[in-house]
Every structure is written in C-alpha cells, then in structure tokens.
Amino acid sequence: MLPKAATPSVKPRPAAGFRPIGFSLLYAVLILVAALQLLPLVWLFFFSLKNNQEVFNLPPLSLPVQFRWENYQKVWEAGxxxxxxxxxxxxxxxxxxxxxxxxxxxxxxxxxxxxxxxxxxxxxxxxxxxxxxxxxxxxxxxxxxxxxxxxxxxxxxxxxxxxxxxxxxxxxxxxxxxxxxxxxxxxxxxxxxxxxxxxxxxxxxxxxxxxxxxxxxxxxxxxxxxxxxxxxxxxxxxxxxxxxxxxxxxxxxxxxxxxxxxxxxxxxxxxxxxxxxxxxxxxxxxxxxxx
Structure with a gap:
C-alpha cells in the first residue's frame, strides 16, 4: 500500500478587513510626517508678512495682524x-x-x-x-x-x-x-x-x-x-x-x-x-x- 502524499500546510491569510485599516494608518502617518515637513515653510511664509513687533510678540505659527505684502516689494526694489x-x-x-x-x-x-x-x-x-x-x-x-x-x-x-x-x-x-x-x-x-x-x-x-x-x-x-x-x-x-x-x-x-x-x-x-x-x-x- 502506497503512503499518502503529505499535504502542504496552508498558512491562513490575514483577514481582508485588516488591510484597509493598515493602509489608513500608514496614510495617516505619512500625512502627519508631510505636515511636519511643511511646518517650517508655513512658519517662514507667515514670518515674511510680519513686522518686528509681530515677530517677537505673536506665536510663531500665528497669522500676522496685517498681511504686509510690501515686505516683498521692499526687498525686490529697494533691497x-x-x-x-x-x-x-x-x-x-x-x-x-x-x-x-x-x-x-x-x-x-x-x-x-x-x-x-x-x-x-x-x-x-x-x-x-x-x-x-x-x-x-x-x-x-x-x-x-x-x-x-x-x-x-x-x-x-x-x-x-x-x-x-x-x-x-x-x-x-x-x-x-x-x-x-x-x-x-x-x-x-x-x-x-x-x-x-x-x-x-x-x-x-x-x-x-x-x-x-x-x-x-x-x-x-x-x-x-x-x-x-x-x-x-x-x-x-x-x-x-x-x-x-x-x-x-x-x-x-x-x-x-x-x-x-x-x-x-x-x-x-x-x-x-x-x-x-x-x-x-x-x-x-x-x-x-x-x-
């Protein structure tokens, strides 16, 4: 009598419901990292629209009291x-x-x-x-x-x-x-x-x-x-x-x-x-x- 062939063990696949959750967590982490990378640029842009008093008295990421677009005109022409x-x-x-x-x-x-x-x-x-x-x-x-x-x-x-x-x-x-x-x-x-x-x-x-x-x-x-x-x-x-x-x-x-x-x-x-x-x-x- 011939011995029965050994059947290969099949590993259970992870539940399909975990995949969307894993991708969602990955995207959330990537979005958080991207936001942290963009924070210095946002801070610099707000910084460029403030005067000296606003730079030292307001929080770093706060909007300027008045958007001073003349700073760009000043540095481009007079500066x-x-x-x-x-x-x-x-x-x-x-x-x-x-x-x-x-x-x-x-x-x-x-x-x-x-x-x-x-x-x-x-x-x-x-x-x-x-x-x-x-x-x-x-x-x-x-x-x-x-x-x-x-x-x-x-x-x-x-x-x-x-x-x-x-x-x-x-x-x-x-x-x-x-x-x-x-x-x-x-x-x-x-x-x-x-x-x-x-x-x-x-x-x-x-x-x-x-x-x-x-x-x-x-x-x-x-x-x-x-x-x-x-x-x-x-x-x-x-x-x-x-x-x-x-x-x-x-x-x-x-x-x-x-x-x-x-x-x-x-x-x-x-x-x-x-x-x-x-x-x-x-x-x-x-x-x-x-x-």
Whole structure:
C-alpha cells in the first residue's frame, strides 16, 4: 500500500478587513510626517508678512495682524534683491550645466574607454570628496587674485564646478555601469564616432541621472555662501545668500524683509524639485540595478 502524499500546510491569510485599516494608518502617518515637513515653510511664509513687533510678540505659527505684502516689494526694489536673484540664477545654471557636462564626459571616459590611468583618475576624484571647503579658501583666493579673477563671477563658477564634480561623477558611475553596451556596440558598427556616441546616444539615455545630479548641484550652488562672501566684494555681483545681510543693521534688523528674501530664495529650488521629482527618484534607483 502506497503512503499518502503529505499535504502542504496552508498558512491562513490575514483577514481582508485588516488591510484597509493598515493602509489608513500608514496614510495617516505619512500625512502627519508631510505636515511636519511643511511646518517650517508655513512658519517662514507667515514670518515674511510680519513686522518686528509681530515677530517677537505673536506665536510663531500665528497669522500676522496685517498681511504686509510690501515686505516683498521692499526687498525686490529697494533691497536690490532683483539683482541678487538674477546673479544667483545665471551663476547656478552655468555652474550646474558645466559640472554635468564635464561629469558626464569624465564618467563616460572612465567606464567605457580603456586607458591606463582610468582607475587612478577615478581615485583622485573620490579622494577630492574628502577635501573640506574651508581648507582651500586661502589658496583659492591667492590663485584667483593672481589670475585677476577676484570679484569676478568666474571665480564662483570654477569653485562650484571643482567641488561638485567628484560627487557628480560618483552618482553617475552606477548608472553608466548599468547601461547596456550592446547599444553602443551597434552604433559603432554603424560608423558612429565617439563624440556622436556620447552626445546622441549615451547622453539621452542618462536623462534621469542628469536630473538627479542637476538638482543636487543646483541646491549646493544656490545656497552657497562662503565662496561668494570671500571672492565677491562688488554689490552688483553678489548672490541672494549674501544679499540677506543688507537687512541686518548695527542697531536694528528688519526681520520681515529677511523672511521675504528667504521665501524668494527657496521658491526656485522648490519648484525645480517638484518638476523633477520623478526623474530624481528614477535616477537614484536606476544605477543600483544592473541588466
């Protein structure tokens, strides 16, 4: 007589009624976390619409007695923020574009081209990540002073590119290693040159990681203070981070104007992040999976 086959044990499934409750609790926690993240922005917006008396006498999240929209007009016109804003925009965009282009070219050369010193050059870029910004200020100022680049926007752009290039290459490395080589081999078989291969094939395929590195570079360049405060002395060349100091006096400080300046300064980065959020998440995760 043949033995009976053992029947596999079936684990009881959780009751279907618990799933909506679990999702509801998860959504409630996420909404609470999102609200906590938004509280500083709400506080800053209310802060920008108050005068000094309301800032110190009213609770932080309370509405102003009178919405002082003139704070924004004051900082934009009388406070010279329009000039600082324009300087921040074009310097940030120029440095970010140059960093991404150089980072893409360097990463392509390290991951796709065979040459002796590729590993050594990659090691130099990785070591550069550990160099503190403050330890280079004196040397950079001396170098830019000899080259006639102090009080010149090019000193900021070159500094931003130099310090952002290592982290940009590090982010791009995983994505470039995951790119299928068959596409490039087919393009080369069709007679594609190395320059067309990079600009017309590889670069469009890396749009998601480009968006990721772009937002990281823009946040750093937009919020940078040390280089601007060290290399730039002309008021017409300053950026928003240094321009805020105009509203800090020796005896009085216009806190409402400072709040309005800070709101203006965070809006471009916030809008850019909202538009590129999907590409940023794709770029962060794509390089971690090969094939």
């Amino acid at each position: 010279n923020i329009n000039v600082y804003f324009f300087n921040s925009v074009w310097i940030t965009l120029a440095a970010t574009a140059l960093t991404i282009m150089l980072g893409g070219l360097a990463t392509f050369a390290i991951t796709r081209m065979k040459w002796r010193l590729s590993s050594f050059v990659l090691g130099l870029f990785m070591v550069a990540i550990m160099i503190p910004v403050h330890s280079t200020l004196i040397q950079l100022f001396s170098m830019f002073n000899k080259a006639g680049l102090t009080d010149h926007p090019l000193s900021l752009i070159l500094s931003y590119v130099a310090f952002n290039l290592p982290i940009t290459i590090m982010i791009m490395l995983g994505f470039y290693y995951a790119l299928p080589k068959e596409v490039e081999e087919a393009a080369i078989m069709d007679g594609c040159s190395i320059h067309r291969l990079f600009f017309q094939i590889v670069l469009p395929m890396t749009s998601s990681v480009i968006a990721t590195t772009a937002i990281i570079n823009m946040i750093y360049n937009w919020n940078e203070f040390i280089f601007v405060n060290t290399f730039i002395s002309s008021d017409s060349l300053k950026t928003l981070t240094v321009g805020v100091q105009n509203f800090v006096g020796q005896y009085t400080t216009d806190w409402g104007s400072i709040g309005a300046t800070l709101v203006i300064s965070i809006l471009p980065i916030l809008v850019m992040f909202l538009f590129l959020s999907n590409q940023i998440m794709e770029g962060i995760t794509a390089g971690s999976v090969k094939g």
